[in-house]
Amino acid sequence: MREKLLAVVEKSERLTETMSSPEVAVNPESLRKYAKALAEVTDIVACFRRYELYEKSLEEAERVLASESDPEILELAQEERDQLRTSLSGLEHELKLLLLPTDPNDEKNTILEIRAGTGGEEAALFVADLFRMYSRFAELKGWKMEMISSNPTDLGGFKEISFQISGERVYSQLKWEAGVHRVQRVPDTEAQGRIHTSAATVAVLPEAQEIEIQIDPNDLQIDVYRSQGHGGQSVNTTDSAVRVTHKPTGLVVTCQDEKSQFKNKAQALRVLRARLYDLKQHQDVSARSEERRSQVGSGDRSERIRTYNFPQNRMTDHRIGLTLYNLDRIVEGEIQGVIDALIAADRAAKLAELN
Numbered sequence: 001m002r003e004k005l006l007a008v009v010e011k012s013e014r015l016t017e018t019m020s021s022p023e024v025a026v027n028p029e030s031l032r033k034y035a036k037a038l039a040e041v042t043d044i045v046a047c048f049r050r051y052e053l054y055e056k057s058l059e060e061a062e063r064v065l066a067s068e069s070d071p072e073i074l075e076l077a078q079e080e081r082d083q084l085r086t087s088l089s090g091l092e093h094e095l096k097l098l099l100l101p102t103d104p105n106d107e108k109n110t111i112l113e114i115r116a117g118t119g120g121e122e123a124a125l126f127v128a129d130l131f132r133m134y135s136r137f138a139e140l141k142g143w144k145m146e147m148i149s150s151n152p153t154d155l156g157g158f159k160e161i162s163f164q165i166s167g168e169r170v171y172s173q174l175k176w177e178a179g180v181h182r183v184q185r186v187p188d189t190e191a192q193g194r195i196h197t198s199a200a201t202v203a204v205l206p207e208a209q210e211i212e213i214q215i216d217p218n219d220l221q222i223d224v225y226r227s228q229g230h231g232g233q234s235v236n237t238t239d240s241a242v243r244v245t246h247k248p249t250g251l252v253v254t255c256q257d258e259k260s261q262f263k264n265k266a267q268a269l270r271v272l273r274a275r276l277y278d279l280k281q282h283q284d285v286s287a288r289s290e291e292r293r294s295q296v297g298s299g300d301r302s303e304r305i306r307t308y309n310f311p312q313n314r315m316t317d318h319r320i321g322l323t324l325y326n327l328d329r330i331v332e333g334e335i336q337g338v339i340d341a342l343i344a345a346d347r348a349a350k351l352a353e354l355n
Contacts, residue, residue: 001092004099005048012038012045044098051091058084100350105206106172111148111274112204115160117180119198124157126183126308127200129331131161134177136333143167148267149255162271164207171206176342178204179305186311195311199304207270208277215273221245224261244268251275320345 015038024030061084064077114130116123138145144166151159165174182199190196224239241256242264253275255268307316308327315330315338316323322341324330330338 001095001099005044005095008041008044008099009048012041015041040102044095047091047095047098051088051095054084054088054091058088096351097347100347103172103175105175106169108171108206109164109166110170110174110204111162111164111207111271112174112177112202113160113162113271114158115201115203116158117199117201119183119196121153121155121157122183122187122196123198123200124153124159125155125187126181126198127158127161128156129183130181130200130202131158131163133331133333133335134163134165134174137335138165138167138333140333140336141167141173143170147257148271149253149257164270166207171204173339175204175206176339177202182304182307184307184309184311205271205274205278208273213273213276213280215246215269215276219247221247222265240264242268244272246272246276249276249279317342 015034018024019031019034019038024034058081061077061081065074065081068074068077112134114127116127119126135145146164146166148162148164150161153159180199180201182197184195184197186193187196221244223243223245225241225243226239240259240261241254242261243252243254244265245252251272253268253271255264255271258264258267305317305319307314307318308331309315310327312325313327314323314325315327317338320341322338324338326334
């Protein structure tokens with residue numbers, strides 16, 4: 001670990017020197033790039049400096065214990081040694097956490113896509129519940145939410161819905177929500193009080209900027225049509241809805257929530273860019289498609305990352321075996337505790353691998 005830390009210190013010194021060079025100092029874009037890179041290692045360097053300082057103090061305490069005969073001085077030296085050992089142990093753990101690899105997408109805004117799986121209308125109603133849960137969570141975090149597209153049903157559910165959440169480190173929190181969510185409850189339409197099981201899939205995509213994903217206009221097929229409401233009736237008298245097809249990959253994005261064709265097209269291209277960025281992160285497209293299928297699944301009841309059991313007021317996250325009996329609060333957006341537990345489990349697994 002010390003070799004890694006020394007390499008980080010060297011990188012920090014190199015970045016500091018580069019930022020002070022005249023050609024970088026007069027270039028705002030380059031200066032921002034190097035400043036960001038320096039900020040990523042500053043905490044590690046500061047923690048390592050404290051660790052080195054405590055190490056020297058511990059060595060001094062050990063020398064005193066080896067050479068001193070005065071009982072009072074020995075007692076003080078032993079007490080200091082014990083405190084320094086405890087501090088060094090804590091700093092070592094902190095350094096290990098700081099050295100864990102970070103996800104470059106953690107700082108990004110996020111597009112969520114929720115789709116009804118097995119369960120018919122009840123699954124569509126569950127999509128609406130998940131949408132409300134994430135909306136409330138975004139509100140609690142002070143994030144901004146923007147609707148992209150939706151396909152509502154007559155009973156107030158959604159066959160599918162997509163929206164963007166913007167704010168500080170949104171993807172770092174919401175990426176844990178990707179997968180199949182299963183619900184167990186008695187539907188309002190169930191006359192005999194039987195519990196039904198339904199499912200919905202959640203895809204979490206980091207937003208991609210134009211500089212990260214450049215789309216060739218020749219690769220796009222853009223169709224416009226009239227927006228459809230409940231039951232298929234037209235809700236606009238103009239062709240404002242937009243369907244964008246990316247011919248090389250076959251990805252299709254539709255957007256009809258805005259009344260302006262221009263805005264719908266911009267929203268659709270934003271979603272397409274995020275999906276293409278999701279694919280770009282893995283060079284082999286077929287391998288990435290397989291990973292995406294494993295992330296989202298087919299929407300079958302047997303595949304799930306989480307179960308929401310309403311009769312028992314219970315939520316279970318199957319990835320880490322976490323069970324909580326406050327589902328009524330969770331569906332109101334209080335999911336921070338679940339996310340924190342998933343982050344802690346991920347860090348523990350990475351620490352074990354590092355060790």
